Amino acid sequence: MGHVIVVDLGFGDAGKGTVVDxxxxxxxxxxxxxxxxxxxxxxNVVTPDGRHHTFAQFGSGTFTPGVRTHLSRFMLVDPLALAAEAxxxxxxxxxxxxxRLxxxxxxxxxxxxHRAANRARESARGAARHGSCGMGIGETASYALAHGDAPRVGDCxxxxxxxxxxxxxxxxxRDTFPDGEDAPDADACADAFTAFAERVRIVGAxxxxxxLRTGNVVxxxxxxxxxxxxHGFHPYTTWSTTTFANAETLLAEAGASAARLGVLRAYATRHGPGPFVTEDPALTADLPDPHNGTGRWQGAFRAGHLDAVALRYALDVTGGVDGLAxxxxxxxxxxxxxxVCLSYDMDGEQVGRLETGPPDLHRQAALTARLLKARPVYAPLGPPxxxxxxxxxxxxxxxxYGPTSAGKRPAQPFGRKPGSLRSSR
Known part of the structure; x- marks a missing residue:
């Protein structure tokens, strides 16, 4: 098979876990x-015998004996949540x-x-909330940008x-959010993080x-x-690079390469607020997801029709993929x-492809404003x-065709030399 990078081309929840499994x-x-x-x-991964686990920090291949998980330097590691997941x-x-970690x-x-700060900041936004998961991810990233002594795994x-x-x-x-929720004493937190270091192998690059030299890596x-x-629709985004970039940086440092696999649903979904041009309230009501619901911080789980315009945009900003799941x-x-939505009606203009460019949050915010007013132009879905x-x-x-590995059907060979299947732009 060779090494493979698995990336969701939508707003998340497309099924990366089940594909990795x-x-x-x-x-x-x-x-x-x-x-x-x-x-x-x-x-979310469901085994053929009915066991279900929502993978957060462990790799979604963990049900397979012997498959290891490595948390790279681009991960934001939460030892307390990791212990609960284990x-x-x-x-x-x-x-x-x-x-195996x-x-x-x-x-x-x-x-x-970080988690408490995340929830305090999101609560303060009121009706303008961004749809955070409330797990402290954005606060971890922003704190590290502002403080050179941000805690890292090696500090444990x-x-x-x-x-x-x-x-x-x-x-x-405490200084930033004096009215925020209580958080544990630093000594107690340090004891828990030290216990994490005693249990998990901490390594270098x-x-x-x-x-990468000993076998295939996903x-x-x-x-x-x-x-x-x-490249997301600011400000309804994450403090994380969700493209192939981080993985390809790690591979390049090791002198290796991998095939790119883009994952998408046969219909569109989005969790929480933000632009969703093809949203259909009837589908949201008729297509509940057993493993995705409304969350206190993230907001409602929404469904809509397949959006080829948004997916083309995802392919453009990533440089294309070698295959789709x-x-x-x-x-x-x-x-x-x-x-299927093949184009948008945006300010009276038919748009089939969204503009891309170098990182520019002002441009992304302007795009978000246009998307919030865009209307889908549909065609029959046909064979998806x-x-x-x-x-x-x-x-x-x-x-x-289902949540378990038994429901997967390879459509054509995959894992060729990267770029051999990649669509031209």
């Missing part, structure tokens, strides 16, 4: 590498998840203070430095280079391209009323996979 089942995969986001990820996996019959010493730590090996840095985050939180992205910190084809097959290939000029290499 499938890639790790019955193949020679050594490890899953997480390369963006943190504990806010929610990648506990759930243990209850499902996976007792060695932590034994490594974490890069340079990865940032998400603390209870040095109790005195760890306590000093945690105390600094605690003081920042060379560890990943070794993994790079598992979090959230979706349309939420990217620079289309999930929820079983749902699409039972819904003859589903449609064929329609997607035609609309996106990109081959579908994997069909998914």
């Amino acid at each position: 499938h890639l790790c089942t019955g193949t020679e995969v050594t490890a899953v590498v997480r390369f963006n986001g943190g504990a806010q990820a929610a990648h 506990g759930h996996l243990r209850a499902l019959g996976v007792p060695d998840a932590l034994d 490594t974490a890069d010493r340079d990865a940032l730590l998400t603390t209870p203070y 090996l040095s109790p005195l430095r760890l306590r000093r840095r945690l105390a600094a985050v605690r003081d920042w939180y 060379g560890h990943l280079h070794g993994l 790079f598992e992205g979090a959230q979706g391209v349309l939420l990217d910190e620079w 289309v999930t929820h084809l079983d749902v699409a097959g039972a819904r003859p009323d589903l449609r 996979a064929e329609t997607i290939e035609d609309a996106l000029q990109t081959p579908v290499v994997l069909h998914s």
Whole structure:
């Protein structure tokens, strides 16, 4: 198969977890590498025997014995959430998840203070909330940009430095949000983080280079391209690079390469507020997702018709993919009323492709304002996979008809030399 990078081309929730689980089942995969986001990820995997786990920081291949997880330096590591996730996996019959985990010493730590700050800031926005997951991801990233002593995984090996840095985050939180929720004492937090370091192997960059030489590696992205910190529809975005960029940086450092796999549903979804041109309230009511609902912080789970314009934009800002994995084809097959949006009506103009460019939040905010007023121009969906290939000029290499690996159907060979299938732009 070779190394593969798995990225969601939408707003998230397209099924990255189930695709990664499938890639790790019955193949020679050594490890899953997480390369963006943190504990806010929610990648649902259901095993053929009915066990269900929502993967956040562990790789979605963890149900397969022997497959390791590596948290790269681009991850935001939350040791408390990681311990809870390991506990759930243990209850499902996976007792060695932590034994198969490594974490890069340079990865940032998400603390209870970041989480509390995240919730305080989002609550203060009132009706203008951005749809945060409330897990402290944005606060972790923004704090690190402003403070050179932001706590990192490697600090867990040095109790005195760890306590000093945690105390600094605690003081920042209390000063910034004096009316915010209570957060634990820095010493108690440090004790928990030190216990994490005693249980998990903390490594340097060379560890990943070794993994890439010993077998196939799957790079598992979090959230979706349309939420990217620079290319998403600002301000309804994440503080994370959700494209292939981080994974390809890690691969280049090791002198390796990987095929790019883009994941999308056969219909569109979005969690929380923000532009959603093809949203259809009837579909939201008729297509509830058993593993995605309304969350206190994230907001409602919304559904709509397949949006080829948004997907073309995702392909353009990422530079294209080598193949597509289309999930929820079983749902699409039972819904003859589903449609595909091939263009938008934007200010009286028919637009089939959105403008892209270098990072510019002002441009992205202006695009968001236009999208909030855009109207979809629909056509019949027809056979979903064929329609997607035609609309996106990109081959579908994997069909998914259900939540388990048993519902996956390879459509054509995948894992060729990167770029061999990539659509031209």
